[in-house]
Amino acid sequence: MKIAITSQGKEQNSQPDMSFGRAKWFIIYDEDTGRLEAIENAQNVQTAHGAGINAAQTVADLGAGVVLTGNVGPNAFRTLQAAGIRIVLFDKNRKTVEDVLQGWKTGDFSEATKATVKGHRV
Amino acid sequence: MKIAIASGKGGTGKTTVAVNFAQVLAAAGQEVTLLDCDVEEPNVHLFLHPEFDSVSAVETTIPQVDEEKCTGCRVCAEVCEYHALAVLGKNVLVFPELCHACGACVRFCPEEAIVEIPREIGTIRKGRKGKIRLIEGRLNVGEVMSPAVIERVKKIGLDGKIGIIDAPPGTSCPVIAAVRDTDGVLLVTEPTPFGLYDLKLAVGMVRLLGIPCAVAINRSDLGEKEIWRYCADERIPIILEIPNDRRIAEAYSRGRTIIEELPEYREKFLQGWQALLESCSIA
Numbered sequence: 309m310k311i312a313i314t315s316q317g318k319e320q321n322s323q324p325d326m327s328f329g330r331a332k333w334f335i336i337y338d339e340d341t342g343r344l345e346a347i348e349n350a351q352n353v354q355t356a357h358g359a360g361i362n363a364a365q366t367v368a369d370l371g372a373g374v375v376l377t378g379n380v381g382p383n384a385f386r387t388l389q390a391a392g393i394r395i396v397l398f399d400k401n402r403k404t405v406e407d408v409l410q411g412w413k414t415g416d417f418s419e420a421t422k423a424t425v426k427g428h429r430v
Numbered sequence: 431m432k433i434a435i436a437s438g439k440g441g442t443g444k445t446t447v448a449v450n451f452a453q454v455l456a457a458a459g460q461e462v463t464l465l466d467c468d469v470e471e472p473n474v475h476l477f478l479h480p481e482f483d484s485v486s487a488v489e490t491t492i493p494q495v496d497e498e499k500c501t502g503c504r505v506c507a508e509v510c511e512y513h514a515l516a517v518l519g520k521n522v523l524v525f526p527e528l529c530h531a532c533g534a535c536v537r538f539c540p541e542e543a544i545v546e547i548p549r550e551i552g553t554i555r556k557g558r559k560g561k562i563r564l565i566e567g568r569l570n571v572g573e574v575m576s577p578a579v580i581e582r583v584k585k586i587g588l589d590g591k592i593g594i595i596d597a598p599p600g601t602s603c604p605v606i607a608a609v610r611d612t613d614g615v616l617l618v619t620e621p622t623p624f625g626l627y628d629l630k631l632a633v634g635m636v637r638l639l640g641i642p643c644a645v646a647i648n649r650s651d652l653g654e655k656e657i658w659r660y661c662a663d664e665r666i667p668i669i670l671e672i673p674n675d676r677r678i679a680e681a682y683s684r685g686r687t688i689i690e691e692l693p694e695y696r697e698k699f700l701q702g703w704q705a706l707l708e709s710c711s712i713a
Binding site for chain 2: 355357358359361362364365368383386387390391
């Protein structure tokens with residue numbers, strides 16, 4: 309299974325991004341091969357509306373089964389659910405993507421059952 | 431005749447100025463329509479105290495996808511500028527509050543699987559107080575498509591007689607919708623750095639739209655003189671100055687207007703209206 313982690317940079321030691329829709333990068337970790345791949349989300353960072361939906365579409369297209377992120381808005385939550393992607397939340401004490409992955413592997417995190425933040429309305 | 435009362439900064443006195451103008455014109459025997467286009471927080475009624483006689487719904491449209499016909503090709507999501515559609519496998523998700531009802535998804539769907547269905551986003555109330563007719567737009571809570579409600583208010587309320595539009599604050603889409611196609615815009619401001627900063631933005635907006643504008647300065651005896659210098663430099667007429675009079679604030683807090691409580695202001699508003707029409711070359 310593939311796991312998408314929201315990140316502020318494209319490296320394993322980059323700082324995790326607490327936002328989902330406007331995360332700067334998605335780091336895709338493939339459990340089967342152990343490989344990491346960085347996907348830029350820059351076009352979404354600036355968008356006025358629908359960043360969460362678009363980001364959810366992106367991670368769904370990448371074949372992710374789980375998203376590890378800090379927060380998730382209502383539209384992203386609905387889209388990820390429809391795609392059958394689990395949403396697992398880390399907290400801001402995680403300083404690197406590697407740290408987040410370790411937390412996931414040891415089962416430190418809990419799954420989101422609803423949106424954790426309100427939508428950004430302009 | 432269509433005049434919009436706008437401002438960059440909120441809370442400068444748009445509604446106060448709009449209602450007082452309507453009242454002095456009505457007292458002079460004119461039929462006036464007040465259009466409350468501040469649809470996220472319409473408040474003209476709090477000062478006009480009209481009798482409302484009708485309420486109607488404002489609808490927009492959203493796409494509805496026929497799952498039998500849909501092949502999951504994603505064209506609809508790709509053409510949607512507002513990310514109001516997402517396609518996951520063969521599952522199409524519609525996000526109604528993001529939809530701007532542009533119809534692109536319907537037009538470009540190669541399977542003709544999308545139709546538009548109506549969705550209520552707000553209401554229009556019609557009321558009257560003496561010679562003043564009020565058309566009030568109200569956006570439903572949680573909705574964002576205020577321009578659609580504003581455009582409906584203008585369609586109903588502008589009938590060739592005097593129409594005074596109480597616009598929302600700011601310079602974004604709802605304000606553009608409120609001031610577009612008017613004969614003149616009165617920008618209400620206050621002599622503070624914030625008031626001046628936002629006035630400059632608002633002047634830039636009306637100039638882009640090619641609409642003549644004038645300025646009213648509220649609480650004019652407070653603060654700095656920068657606004658006067660700016661207006662002189664930019665050749666923008668100042669047609670009304672309202673001092674920081676405690677009695678005005680007291681009247682406001684009781685839902686009363688300036689000219690109702692302080693008749694000495696009547697002449698000031700009448701002259702201001704004339705100056706506004708002249709400065710916008712209407713008359």
